[in-house]
Amino acid sequence: MRMEADRDSAPWWDGVDRGEVLLQQCADCGVKRFPARAVCNRCQGRKSVWVPAEGTGRIYSWIVNHQKFMPDVPVPYAVLCVRLDEGEHILMYGNLVEGDPTQITQGMRVEAVIVEGLVQWRPLSR
Template sequence: MSLARRPRPWPDRDSAPWWEAVRRHELLLQRCGGCGVPRFPARAICNRCRSRESAWVPAMGTGRVYSWIVNHQVFLPGMADEVPFAVLMVRLDDADDVFMYGNLVAAGVDDLVPGLPVEAVFVDATGDDGKGFTLVQWRPL
């Protein structure tokens, strides 16, 4: 499938800085200004200390597969040629309780095992409307 036909991210108030960094091929985490705990996805208030202060810090971009699903259903006609595909839940090396999601690339679903080391890769695309966007996906190390 052409990435141009793929559903795109819709940044909101909290996630817009993250999507801007992804567009620059940078992986960031939000770090609480009160207790220092990294968090993802971005949010206005820390779950641990309730602080509203935060900063964006670089992430290593590596982690281990914690879980995954293999999608066999064609939910979107434009993605029919990608089925089956895996969506990973990756535990980041930056923090034990921070997870990111994304598609598996450069490997098949049969290669997946719990704890598989992976790294983030950035995939640039241009939509049918000519606007660009970038997705974070994961490939085995």
């Protein structure tokens, strides 16, 4: 289920709709951040731009759900917390859409894919 876009997140959702994974970048100090917010944590700057993300990272944490909540979602399914390659401080969540949820390991490389308007993750094949 998709969240409703707000002033800060609308450019993110626009990017997802175009098939892009974007990060907000402070126009003053250059630090990248996610999720979107009005003020930079590093320099307190209020100007930002949106830049493409590499779309790759390592699994930091995860859960594997074995209970069927929705009829069209197969079980078990995994929800991942991924630390993006852009920085230790940038974390994104999403489902594992390819691969075996029982074979997930910490630090496993994954790449973003956009499925039904949401950023999801699959094992990196490179």
